[in-house]
Amino acid sequence: MLVPSPWRADFPAIATLQRQDQTYLDNAATTQKPQALLDAISHYYANGAANVHRAQHLPGALATQAFEDSRSKVAQWLNAGGSGQIVFTHGATSALNLLAYGLEHLFNAGDEIVVSALEHHANLLPWQQLAKRRAATLVVLPLNDDGVIDLTAAAELIGPRTRLLAVSQLSNVLGAWQPLQTLITTAKAHGALTVVDGAQGIVHGRHDVQALGCDFYVFSSHKLYGPDGVGVLFGRNEALHHLRHWQFGGEMVQQADYHSASFRPAPLGFEAGTPPIAGVIGLGASLDYLSSLDQPAVIAHEAALHEYLLRGLKARKGVRVLGSPQVALVSFVVEGVHNADLAHLLTEQGIAVRAGHHCAMPLLKAMHLSGAIRVSLALYNDSDDLERFFEALDQALDMLR
Amino acid sequence: MSLPVEAVAALEAFQAVGSWEQRARMLMQWGERLPALPAEDKVDANLVQGCESLVWLVGQLHDSHWQFAASSEARMIRGLVALLLARVNGLSAAELQAVDLPDWFNQLGLSRQLSPSRSNGLNAVLQRMRALSLIQN
Numbered sequence: 165m166l167v168p169s170p171w172r173a174d175f176p177a178i179a180t181l182q183r184q185d186q187t188y189l190d191n192a193a194t195t196q197k198p199q200a201l202l203d204a205i206s207h208y209y210a211n212g213a214a215n216v217h218r219a220q221h222l223p224g225a226l227a228t229q230a231f232e233d234s235r236s237k238v239a240q241w242l243n244a245g246g247s248g249q250i251v252f253t254h255g256a257t258s259a260l261n262l263l264a265y266g267l268e269h270l271f272n273a274g275d276e277i278v279v280s281a282l283e284h285h286a287n288l289l290p291w292q293q294l295a296k297r298r299a300a301t302l303v304v305l306p307l308n309d310d311g312v313i314d315l316t317a318a319a320e321l322i323g324p325r326t327r328l329l330a331v332s333q334l335s336n337v338l339g340a341w342q343p344l345q346t347l348i349t350t351a352k353a354h355g356a357l358t359v360v361d362g363a364q365g366i367v368h369g370r371h372d373v374q375a376l377g378c379d380f381y382v383f384s385s386h387k388l389y390g391p392d393g394v395g396v397l398f399g400r401n402e403a404l405h406h407l408r409h410w411q412f413g414g415e416m417v418q419q420a421d422y423h424s425a426s427f428r429p430a431p432l433g434f435e436a437g438t439p440p441i442a443g444v445i446g447l448g449a450s451l452d453y454l455s456s457l458d459q460p461a462v463i464a465h466e467a468a469l470h471e472y473l474l475r476g477l478k479a480r481k482g483v484r485v486l487g488s489p490q491v492a493l494v495s496f497v498v499e500g501v502h503n504a505d506l507a508h509l510l511t512e513q514g515i516a517v518r519a520g521h522h523c524a525m526p527l528l529k530a531m532h533l534s535g536a537i538r539v540s541l542a543l544y545n546d547s548d549d550l551e552r553f554f555e556a557l558d559q560a561l562d563m564l565r
Numbered sequence: 566m567s568l569p570v571e572a573v574a575a576l577e578a579f580q581a582v583g584s585w586e587q588r589a590r591m592l593m594q595w596g597e598r599l600p601a602l603p604a605e606d607k608v609d610a611n612l613v614q615g616c617e618s619l620v621w622l623v624g625q626l627h628d629s630h631w632q633f634a635a636s637s638e639a640r641m642i643r644g645l646v647a648l649l650l651a652r653v654n655g656l657s658a659a660e661l662q663a664v665d666l667p668d669w670f671n672q673l674g675l676s677r678q679l680s681p682s683r684s685n686g687l688n689a690v691l692q693r694m695r696a697l698s699l700i701q702n
Contacts, residue, residue, distance in 0.1 A: 502639040504617040504686075509641075512585045520617050534638075535617060563589060564640070 167468045167547035171457065174198045175544045185514040187552045192336050192364060192493050192540035193518055194386045197450070201390065204449030205442050216441055217415045217432065231441055234448030235431070241451050242381065242398055243372040249404060251431040252439050253395035256363045256384035257286040260330075262397060262434060263359060263380055264290035266407040267328065270357075273299035276325040278351070280305040280313045280342070281530060282335045285523045287361040287382075291330055300327070305347075311338030311487025315346055322347070326356040333365030337522045337538065339470075339489030341365070348377050357403060363387055367542075368491050369463055379403035389454065389542075390447035393440045404430045411436035462543050466491065469541050469550065476554050477539075480561070486536055493540035495522070501564050503535040509560035510537070515553050571651035572669075579648075579673040588674065592644030599647040602636035613693045616686025618642055624697045631656050633694065637686075645670075645678055645687050653694070661698050666691055 172178055177196040181188050188196065208230065214223035216231045238250045253259040271277070277291045281304050295302040303321050308314045313331065322329065329351035334341055348358045358378040365371060366383040373381045380403060385394035399407065409416065409427045414437040418426040427433045473494050477483050482499040489495070497503055507519030518538045521528045528535060539553060568576070575595070582588045606623050613620040618639035625632055633650050637643040652669045653661055670676050670687075678687050 502618055504639040505641050507617070509589060512589060534619070559586075563586065563593075 165547055167465065167472055167550075169465060169544050169546040170461075172544045172546060174200075174453070176202070178544050181516075186516055187514060187549050188516045189539045189541065189545065189549060189553060190516045190518050191367075191542035191545070192387070192538065194392065195367070195389045195542050196544065197391070197446075198389055198453045200453040201446045201450045205391065205446045208442050208445050213441070215438055227441055227445075230445045230448070231439070234444045234451075237448045237451045237455075238396055239398075241370070241455075243370075243374055244398055245374060247374050248398055248400040249430040251397040251399065251434045252444050253397055253434075254393055254440060255386075255395040256361070256382050257290075257395070259382040259395040259397040260286055260290045260359070260361065262410050263330075263382075263407070264294045265410045266434070267357065268294055268298065269408055270406060271295075271298040271300045271327055274325065275300040275327045276303050276323070277301070278303045278305060278318075278322055278326050278329045278331075278356070280331050281307050282311065282313075282338060282342075282524065282527050283330075283332055284336050284361065284363065285525070286363070287330055287332060287359075288526070291328075301325075305331070307338075307487075309487075311335060311340040311489075313342050313347065315343055318347055319350060322350045322354060322356070324354055326351060326354050328357045328359065330359040330361065332361040332363070333371070334362075334368065334492065335487075335524075336364045336493070337495050337524050337527055337536070338487035339491055339493040339495070340487055341490055344376060344378070352377070357406070364492065368466060370459065373398050373400075385443065385447040385450070388447075388450065390450040391440075391443040394443040394447050396447075397434070399430060407434070409433055413437055457543075465543060466541060469545055469547065470494070472547050473539060473541065473550055476550060480554075480557070482561075482565075486531065486533075493538055495536040495538040497533060497536050498561060501561065503533075503537050505564055506537055506557075506560055509563060510553075510556050513556035513559065515556045517553070569651065569655050571654070575648050575651045576672060579675070582674070589641070592648075592675075593640050594644070595647040595651075596637075596640050596643030596645075599636065599643055599650070600634065602634055606634065607636065613686060613689050615689035615692075616642065618686065620646065620686050620690060622646075622690060622693050622697070624694065626658065629657055631658070631661050631698065633697075635690070642686055642690075645675065646690060648673060648675070649687075649690065649694070658698065 175196045175198055212223040214227040216228040235250045277295050277300055279291055292302050305313050305318050351358050359380045360378045362381050362383040367388050379400045381398040383396050386392035416427055416433045416436045418428050477496055484497050486495040503519050520535045607621050611621040611623050613622050618637055620637040622635045635646045667679055670679055
């Protein structure tokens with residue numbers, strides 16, 4: 165095999181899927197889980213579940229310890245150091261909504277919120293709706309032909325009225341890294357808060373929130389080989405002071421009377437209700453697993469696979485790749501073939517890819533496309549997976565043309 | 566309730582296929598046989614929401630029998646819609662209410678096309694058809 169994955173056997177679901185003749189190439193939607201995660205969740209439930217931060221008994225102390233250990237592991241993964249706090253939410257979408265509601269008081273009529281043209285709905289709609297609530301203006305940064313935010317335009321559009329910049333690190337459709345450093349510096353120079361949607365970016369390489377200099381960084385566990393139902397919000401200490409409490413109840417409260425209450429600071433103050441305890445513990449186990457891997461080898465493997473995918477697609481007649489994807493995924497359309505038909509025939513052949521608008525309807529509309537097929541990679545994929553995909557693609561195109 | 570002639574033909578054809586390729590090719594053939602929808606019917610009001618591709622559906626009662634027409638830009642969904650119309654066209658209002666459409670696709674070996682995770686739009690087409698039949702009932 166040209167590009168084998170040394171980590172494939174660490175993910176039990178891959179073998180199961182293979183026995184069902186399924187080739188999983190929809191990793192930008194969610195990833196399969198390492199055995200280490202299954203063991204951690206099973207251990208937690210088998211050895212005594214308990215609620216966190218509220219019980220003095222032993223199971224409660226152990227659960228709280230494991231839960232807080234995960235918080236440290238996430239902080240370490242992001243190199244947060246003492247610069248900020250890690251808040252657990254129920255997903256990346258939840259985290260972005262927490263920001264859009266918790267920061268709402270900062271916005272007045274005429275203020276500007278800046279996003280980019282490639283945002284996933286999760287990093288577009290909370291800001292769009294916030295703008296509507298506060299009569300603020302949503303400014304959309306345009307892209308260049310490579311699918312990267314146009315920095316010349318951004319320099320014009322980010323200005324003294326900008327209160328907040330919210331951009332993706334890596335596009336879930338175009339697979340292009342975005343020039344965060346420049347955008348964040350520009351926004352900060354105008355006194356704006358900065359939010360990075362790291363849902364895709366976090367999965368590829370290691371990122372340092374202190375080096376990035378953003379105020380908030382958001383990602384979801386399930387795309388990073390962790391359990392679903394868990395999101396992460398990193399907030400810089402200075403920026404967290406602006407964040408008002410949003411959801412109420414549970415251990416986020418300090419003192420409560422019938423008619424008034426006071427609340428804890430971050431992180432607990434933003435973790436209303438019982439958090440996803442098992443999921444957070446599972447995420448910790450996934451991070452332990454990922455930390456144990458040879459990181460340069462993972463990056464090299466993903467780059468080799470991506471190159472293989474891109475070359476194979478470009479070699480096929482009529483295939484048009486969207487943008488200039490750099491890592492992780494490739495979205496494409498085929499001339500004269502409807503993406504829904506192609507998706508149908510790939511599904512028939514056991515190829516699990518994503519078709520449609522990829523939760524970025526405005527981007528697809530701007531590209532005058534009704535949809536596209538997206539192939540997205542994970543560290544357990546190998547070149548045989550891609551060969552099966554190419555074979556199925558050729559067969560499908562043969563039938564459709 | 567006896568099956569419409571077209572439905573009998575569809576059933577015979579689809580129950581005879583052995584491979585996914587044959588089934589897919591047959592779907593495309595049925596889609597190609599679907600009569601073209603007049604341009605004046607291809608308007609937003611007739612668009613079925615919730616499909617990956619554009620699907621238009623219109624339906625009217627003629628002499629108390631349903632007559633639906635549809636079109637799509639994608640070939641597989643066009644085939645699925647053709648098979649749907651083969652089953653329902655000509656039915657009375659009461660017959661249309663009674664017909665078990667998921668079972669129909671099951672008999673054709675196409676039940677997976679109706680699974681909730683499928684976004685091809687067949688489910689949306691069925692719902693739209695139900696809504697149309699209730700309005701005019």
